[in-house]
Each structure stands twice: as structure tokens, then as C-alpha cells.
Amino acid sequence: MGLRPLHDRVIVKRVDQETKTASGIVLPETAAEKPDQGEVLAIGTGKILEDGRIRPLAIKVGERVLFGKYAGQSVKVDGQELLVMREEDLFAVIEE
Amino acid sequence: MGLRPLHDRVIVKRVDQETKTASGIVLPETAAEKPDQGEVLAIGTGKILEDGRIRPLAIKVGERVLFGKYAGQSVKVDGQELLVMREEDLFAVIEE
Amino acid sequence: MGLRPLHDRVIVKRVDQETKTASGIVLPETAAEKPDQGEVLAIGTGKILEDGRIRPLAIKVGERVLFGKYAGQSVKVDGQELLVMREEDLFAVIEE
Amino acid sequence: MGLRPLHDRVIVKRVDQETKTASGIVLPETAAEKPDQGEVLAIGTGKILEDGRIRPLAIKVGERVLFGKYAGQSVKVDGQELLVMREEDLFAVIEE
Amino acid sequence: MGLRPLHDRVIVKRVDQETKTASGIVLPETAAEKPDQGEVLAIGTGKILEDGRIRPLAIKVGERVLFGKYAGQSVKVDGQELLVMREEDLFAVIEE
Amino acid sequence: MGLRPLHDRVIVKRVDQETKTASGIVLPETAAEKPDQGEVLAIGTGKILEDGRIRPLAIKVGERVLFGKYAGQSVKVDGQELLVMREEDLFAVIEE
Amino acid sequence: MGLRPLHDRVIVKRVDQETKTASGIVLPETAAEKPDQGEVLAIGTGKILEDGRIRPLAIKVGERVLFGKYAGQSVKVDGQELLVMREEDLFAVIEE
Numbered sequence: 015m016g017l018r019p020l021h022d023r024v025i026v027k028r029v030d031q032e033t034k035t036a037s038g039i040v041l042p043e044t045a046a047e048k049p050d051q052g053e054v055l056a057i058g059t060g061k062i063l064e065d066g067r068i069r070p071l072a073i074k075v076g077e078r079v080l081f082g083k084y085a086g087q088s089v090k091v092d093g094q095e096l097l098v099m100r101e102e103d104l105f106a107v108i109e110e
Numbered sequence: 111m112g113l114r115p116l117h118d119r120v121i122v123k124r125v126d127q128e129t130k131t132a133s134g135i136v137l138p139e140t141a142a143e144k145p146d147q148g149e150v151l152a153i154g155t156g157k158i159l160e161d162g163r164i165r166p167l168a169i170k171v172g173e174r175v176l177f178g179k180y181a182g183q184s185v186k187v188d189g190q191e192l193l194v195m196r197e198e199d200l201f202a203v204i205e206e
Numbered sequence: 207m208g209l210r211p212l213h214d215r216v217i218v219k220r221v222d223q224e225t226k227t228a229s230g231i232v233l234p235e236t237a238a239e240k241p242d243q244g245e246v247l248a249i250g251t252g253k254i255l256e257d258g259r260i261r262p263l264a265i266k267v268g269e270r271v272l273f274g275k276y277a278g279q280s281v282k283v284d285g286q287e288l289l290v291m292r293e294e295d296l297f298a299v300i301e302e
Numbered sequence: 303m304g305l306r307p308l309h310d311r312v313i314v315k316r317v318d319q320e321t322k323t324a325s326g327i328v329l330p331e332t333a334a335e336k337p338d339q340g341e342v343l344a345i346g347t348g349k350i351l352e353d354g355r356i357r358p359l360a361i362k363v364g365e366r367v368l369f370g371k372y373a374g375q376s377v378k379v380d381g382q383e384l385l386v387m388r389e390e391d392l393f394a395v396i397e398e
Numbered sequence: 399m400g401l402r403p404l405h406d407r408v409i410v411k412r413v414d415q416e417t418k419t420a421s422g423i424v425l426p427e428t429a430a431e432k433p434d435q436g437e438v439l440a441i442g443t444g445k446i447l448e449d450g451r452i453r454p455l456a457i458k459v460g461e462r463v464l465f466g467k468y469a470g471q472s473v474k475v476d477g478q479e480l481l482v483m484r485e486e487d488l489f490a491v492i493e494e
Numbered sequence: 495m496g497l498r499p500l501h502d503r504v505i506v507k508r509v510d511q512e513t514k515t516a517s518g519i520v521l522p523e524t525a526a527e528k529p530d531q532g533e534v535l536a537i538g539t540g541k542i543l544e545d546g547r548i549r550p551l552a553i554k555v556g557e558r559v560l561f562g563k564y565a566g567q568s569v570k571v572d573g574q575e576l577l578v579m580r581e582e583d584l585f586a587v588i589e590e
Numbered sequence: 591m592g593l594r595p596l597h598d599r600v601i602v603k604r605v606d607q608e609t610k611t612a613s614g615i616v617l618p619e620t621a622a623e624k625p626d627q628g629e630v631l632a633i634g635t636g637k638i639l640e641d642g643r644i645r646p647l648a649i650k651v652g653e654r655v656l657f658g659k660y661a662g663q664s665v666k667v668d669g670q671e672l673l674v675m676r677e678e679d680l681f682a683v684i685e686e
Contacts, residue, residue: 016205017176020168023201050665056202059168061638062157066165069642072596072635080593080674082663087178089146089201098176098201105599105665105674106632109592112301113272116264119297152298155264158253162261183274185242185297194272194297208397209368212360215393248394251360254349258357279370281338281393290368290393304493305464308456311489344490347456350445354453375466377434377489386464386489400589401560404552407585440586443552450549471562473530473585482560482585496685497656500648503681536682539648542637546645567658569626569681578656578681 017091022061022071024104026052026079026086026097050083051108052097061101071101078108113187118157118167120200122148122175122182122193146179147204148193157197167197174204209283214253214263216296218244218271218278218289242275243300244289253293263293270300305379310349310359312392314340314367314374314385338371339396340385349389359389366396401475406445406455408488410436410463410470410481434467435492436481445485455485462492497571502541502551504584506532506559506566506577530563531588532577541581551581558588593667598637598647600680602628602655602662602673626659627684628673637677647677654684 017025028049054077060068073079086099113121124145150173156164169175182195209217222241246269252260265271278291305313318337342365348356361367374387401409412433438461444452457463470483497505510529534557540548553559566579593601604625630653636644649655662675 017202018205019202020197020200025202058202062165063642064160064640066159066163067642069638080665080667082665082674087201089176089178091176091204098178101596104596105663106593106595106601106634108667109594113298114301115298116293116296121298154298158261160256162255162259183297185272185274187272187300194274209394210397211394212389212392217394250394254357256352258351258355279393281368281370283368283396290370305490306493307490308485308488313490346490350453352448354447354451375489377464377466379464379492386466401586402589403586404581404584409586442586446549448544450543450547471585473560473562475560475588482562497682498685499682500677500680505682538682542645544640546639546643567681569656569658571656571684578658 017056017096019056019058019098021058021068022101023058024054024071024073024099024101025056026081026099027055027094028052028097029078048083050085051078051080053078055096057101073101073104073107078110080105080108113152113192115152115154115194117154117164118197119154120150120167120169120195120197121152122177122195123151123190124148124193125174144179146181147174147176149174151192153197169197169200169203174206176201176204209248209288211248211250211290213250213260214293215250216246216263216265216291216293217248218273218291219247219286220244220289221270240275242277243270243272245270247288249293265293265296265299270302272297272300305344305384307344307346307386309346309356310389311346312342312359312361312387312389313344314369314387315343315382316340316385317366336371338373339366339368341366343384345389361389361392361395366398368393368396401440401480403440403442403482405442405452406485407442408438408455408457408483408485409440410465410483411439411478412436412481413462432467434469435462435464437462439480441485457485457488457491462494464489464492497536497576499536499538499578501538501548502581503538504534504551504553504579504581505536506561506579507535507574508532508577509558528563530565531558531560533558535576537581553581553584553587558590560585560588593632593672595632595634595674597634597644598677599634600630600647600649600675600677601632602657602675603631603670604628604673605654624659626661627654627656629654631672633677649677649680649683654686656681656684 019025029052030049054075057071060070081104085103086097089096089098115121125148126145150171153167156166177200181199182193185192185194211217220241221244246267249263252262273296277295278289281288281290307313316337317340342363345359348358369392373391374385377384377386403409413436414433438457438459441455444454465488469487470481473480473482499505508529509532534555537551540550561584565583566577569576569578595601605628606625630651633647636646657680661679662673665672665674
């Protein structure tokens with residue numbers, strides 16, 4: 015089942031962010047705090063400008079993105095919990 | 111009785127989303143949680159831009175769409191409960 | 207006494223929506239629930255665009271329209287209770 | 303003392319609306335319910351558009367208008383209670 | 399000390415409004431109710447439009463204006479209580 | 495340490511406003527009431543218009559300005575308490 | 591791990607602001623009060639104008655900026671707490 019987001023919507027899947035201590039031990043974040051990073055699964059065709067033209071989005075499928083803790087709305091598709099956001103809810107692309 | 115939505119409104123009928131477990135058993139979602147998917151029954155002629163021109167909608171009648179749990183307003187037509195939304199309340203088209 | 211709505215206002219008179227059961231018995235909706243349908247009695251000359259031009263409305267006098275339960279403001283004219291709305295409060299035209 | 307409203311403001315004087323019963327008896331509305339009709343006493347030169355041009359108002363002095371129960375702000379001029387509204391607070395012109 | 403308001407601001411000094419009874423006796427309004435009239439002491443160069451141009455204000459220094467009871471912000475200059483408003487907070491010019 | 499405000503921001507330092515009684519005695523305002531006047535310490539390059547052009551600000555460094563009691567946000571720079579405002583929070587320039 | 595902010599977002603790292611007393615003793619601010627200064631770590635490509643064009647930001651990476659106490663949203667990247675803001679949340683650049 016594929017998702018085709020409309021306009022400036024993006025579908026994001028939350029991914030866990032592991033943090034390393036100075037000594038290199040990996041500490042998973044506590045389960046209570048949802049990760050504010052995710053992978054872009056699908057993007058819309060672009061933001062519709064006031065004059066009707068379309069501006070393509072500045073992110074690509076597969077990129078890892080940073081967003082606010084409370085951004086987006088969660089939906090369940092094929093039993094998987096996903097986040098639907100607008101491009102403007104995304105803060106930054108995380109490059110590795 | 112037919113419905114002709116105005117401008118960027120769409121008429122959507124909620125459809126149940128069945129989820130399969132890994133072993134293939136179909137689990138209908140609990141009745142308490144309304145499905146956030148539906149089928150588009152009718153669409154308006156398009157969104158009116160600030161200069162009065164009309165931008166046709168990006169969805170078609172018959173498509174299956176994903177939307178927020180609390181999106182739209184419910185109306186009863188011919189004893190059937192339907193949802194009226196604006197195109198911008200729709201998140202994505204679900205392609206099978 | 208005639209009413210000439212201004213700009214994008216429309217005057218609507220609520221009409222009851224009868225629902226038929228499968229066996230054909232007509233069940234009037236409960237009085238407690240106001241109908242969300244009505245007949246358009248009068249319309250304005252059109253919506254004023256940002257540049258001052260006028261866009262004529264997409265509905266006509268006599269059409270039956272669908273709207274939100276809490277849409278519009280009620281006024282009493284000649285002892286008759288009417289609803290005043292903007293065109294954008296209307297969801298759809300009901301065609302029979 | 304004359305009033306020259308600015309831009310898209312109008313000065314309205316509330317007028318009572320008498321309702322006749324089927325048998326022709328005139329029933330004044332209860333005093334507790336303020337009439338939602340009035341006579342236009344003065345109008346501004348017009349609504350200022352975003353580009354600075356002026357759009358003349360769609361109503362004239364002397365016309366009877368319909369408005370929302372809580373529309374406008376009341377002012378007292380020469381001991382007379384008047385309503386100041388914007389043109390967009392007016393619903394319709396009542397023609398007799 | 400002079401005041402040069404910026405853009406579409408105006409400086410207004412509240413003035414009392416005396417009301418005459420039918421027999422000609424002057425009744426000052428009760429002190430508890432602040433007058434909603436004032437004299438324009440200074441005006442800005444004009445409202446800045448979206449494209450950066452300036453639209454001169456529609457009132458002049460010395461004119462008597464009508465405004466809402468709660469309009470404006472009060473400031474104290476040289477021990478005198480004045481009101482600062484935007485032109486759009488003014489309802490009308492009172493001509494005598 | 496210098497401050498270069500961005501766009502339409504201005505940095506203001508509150509100054510006390512002394513009021514003289516009729517007999518010439520200077521009464522400092524009570525400490526509880528913060529002065530609504532200040533001196534402009536630094537200004538931004540200008541307000542960015544919708545089309546991206548820049549409109550220079552209408553005030554200059556060194557001018558004394560009048561503003562609302564609750565305008566701006568206070569910041570501490572080099573141990574000095576300053577106010578950061580947008581140009582549109584300023585009411586007027588005080589000329590002596 | 592690098593961060594590429596989108597559009598008009600900037601990534602800022604809070605920095606402590608030490609204040610010196612008249613006699614030259616350095617007093618760190620109390621821990622309870624978060625510093626309202628920071629260093630710009632990364633900036634977006636620019637603010638998107640209404641017509642789709644991009645206006646580059648007015649700040650550069652490495653600059654020290656002043657912002658409101660409650661501005662931005664905090665994110666944790668690589669165990670480091672950072673602030674994500676829009677350019678318009680920034681008050682001024684601090685030049686030394």
C-alpha cells in the first residue's frame with residue numbers, strides 16, 4: 015500500500031536516536047520521550063503558492079529530518095504508526 | 111440524491127481499515143476508534159485563488175484518502191453519515 | 207418585504223430532512239436536532255476579491271444546500287426565522 | 303451635529319421590528335430582545351483595498367439593514383444611542 | 399514638547415461630551431463613564447501599504463473624533479493623559 | 495559590545511519621565527510604574543515587505559520614543575536592561 | 591553529524607553570558623535563568639516569499655545572537671541541547 019501525500023505534506027516515520035556517553039556506551043533514550051527525528055517516507059508535489067503555482071519541497075524521500083516534539087498528526091497505516099506533517103513543521107535535514 | 115460540493119470541499123465516506131497480524135489474522139480496529147481513512151464521494155470545482163481564478167483539486171472521486179482523526183464535519187444525507195472536508199484537510203491518497 | 211444580501215452573504219431557510227427506513231416508513235428527525243439543510247432564499251452580488259473585483263457566487267436562489275450544524279446567524283424577518291451565512295459556510299448543493 | 307464615518311464604517315440607528323400575527327394584530331417584540339434591524343444614518347467613503355484604492359460601500363444612507371444581534375459598538379451622540387459597524391457586519395438590505 | 403506619531407498612529411485627547419435635555423439643561427455625563435470622543439492632537443505620516451507605499455490618513459489635527467470606549471492605549475506626556483490609537487480605531491469625525 | 499538589530503527591530507533604553515507640578519516642583523514618577531518612554535540605541539536595516547524589498551525604519555538612533563507600557567521584551571546585555579521592540583510597537587517620536 | 595536547517599530556520603547553541611561588576615568581578619548568571627544569547631551553528635537557505643522566491647537570511651554561521659527567553663524549540667542532537675528558531679525570532683546580532 016503506497017501513500018501519495020497532498021501538496022506540502024510529508025509522511026515521516028519516527029526513528030530512535032541513540033546517544034553515546036563520553037566513554038562510548040550507547041544509551042537509548044527513555045521510552046517516555048518520543049524521538050524528534052524521523053525518516054521521510056513520502057512527500058507531496060509541493061506547496062501551493064498564493065497565485066496557484068507549485069513550489070517543490072526542499073526535502074527528499076529517505077532523508078532524516080528533525081522536527082518538534084509535538085509536530086504532526088499520527089496515523090496508522092498497515093498497522094504502522096506514521097506521522098503526517100507539513101514541510102514547514104520540519105526543522106532541518108540531518109546529514110551523516 | 112446527488113451532492114455537488116462547493117469550491118474546495120470534498121465529501122468523504124469513512125471506511126474501516128482492517129489490520130492483519132503477522133500471522134495473517136484480520137483484526138478490525140476497535141469500534142471506539144473511528145477510522146481515519148475514507149473514500150471520496152464527490153469533489154468541488156476547485157480552490158478559489160486570491161485573484162479569483164480556480165485551482166482544480168488534486169484528488170479524484172473514488173480515491174481512498176487519509177485524514178486527521180478530527181478532520182471535517184459530519185452530515186447526514188439520506189440516512190448516511192458522511193464527512194465534509196476541505197481539500198487541505200486531506201493528508202494523502204492511499205494507492206493500492 | 208425583500209432581502210438583498212450584501213456581497214457573499216446568502217439567506218437560507220432551514221428545511222426538514224425526512225429519512226426513510228429500509229421498509230419505506232418516513233421518520234422525521236428528532237426535533238432536538240436542527241436540520242443541516244436549507245433552501246437558498248436570496249444571495250449577494252458576489253465575494254469581493256482583494257483587488258476589489260467581484261466574484262459571483264456559485265449557488266442560485268432556490269437551490270437546496272448542505273451546511274454545518276452551527277453555521278450562520280439566525281435572524282427573524284416578518285416573524286420567520288432565517289439563517290444568514292457567507293457562501294463559504296455552505297458545503298454543497300443537494301441535487302435531486 | 304453631523305457624523306462623517308471613516309472608510310468602511312457605517313452609523314446605524316436601531317429600529318423596532320413589529321411582527322403581525324396571522325389575524326393582523328401587531329405584536330411588538332419583547333423589549334429584552336434588541337432589534338437586529340436599523341436605518342443607515344451615515345456611511346464612510348469606502349473600504350480601503352490592499353493596494354490603497356478605495357471601494358465605495360454597497361449601501362446608501364436611509365436604507366434599512368439587517369445585522370447580527372451583537373454586531374457593532376454602541377456610541378452615544380447628542381444623547382442618542384447609535385451603532386457603529388463596518389460594512390462587512392451588515393447582512394442585507396431590507397427592501398419594502 | 400511635541401509628539402510625532404509614527405505611520406498610522408494618532409494622538410487623541412479625550413473631551414467631555416455634554417448632553418442637553420429637551421429643556422436645554424446641560425447634563426455632564428457621569429464621571430464613571432469615560433467619553434468616547436476626543437480631539438486629534440497629532441497624526442502620523444500615513445498607513446504603510448503592503449507594497450511599501452504610504453497612504454495619508456483621512457483625519458486632520460484639530461478634528462473631533464468618535465471612537466470605541468476601550469480603544470487605544472493611554473500614555474502620560476507632560477503630566478497629561480493622552481490616547482494613542484491607530485487610524486482604524488477611529489469611527490467617525492464629528493462635524494459641528 | 496555593539497548590537498545590530500535585525501530587520502525592523504529596535505533596541506530601546508527606558509528613560510525616566512519627570513513631571514513638573516504647576517509650581518515647578520519635579521515629581522519623579524513612582525518606581526512601581528515603569529516609564530513608557532525611552533531612547534533608541536540601535537535600529538535594524540528595515541522592515542521586509544512581502545515582495546522581499548526593505549523599507550527603512552522611520553526612526554533614528556538617539557531619538558526619544560513613546561511606547562506602550564507592556565511593549566517589547568526585556569533583555570540584559572552587559573548588565574544593562576534593555577528593551578527589544580519592533581518599529582510598529584513604537585507610538586511616536588518625542589521632539590523637544 | 592551535520593544539520594541543514596530548512597528555509598528560514600536557524601540552529602543556535604545557548605551560551606552563557608557573564609556579567610562583570612563595576613569592580614571587575616565576574617558574576618555568572620544564576621543557573622535558573624537561561625541565557626538569551628547564543629551562537630549560530632547552522633542556517634537555512636532563506637525565507638520563502640509569497641511569490642516563491644527565496645530571501646537569504648540576514649545572519650551568518652558563527653555570529654552571536656540575542657533572542658527572547660522563550661524563543662525557539664529545543665532539540666537534542668548527539669546528546670547536545672540545541673535551539674531551533676526562525677530568523678524572525680532573533681532580535682539582534684551581538685558584535686564584539
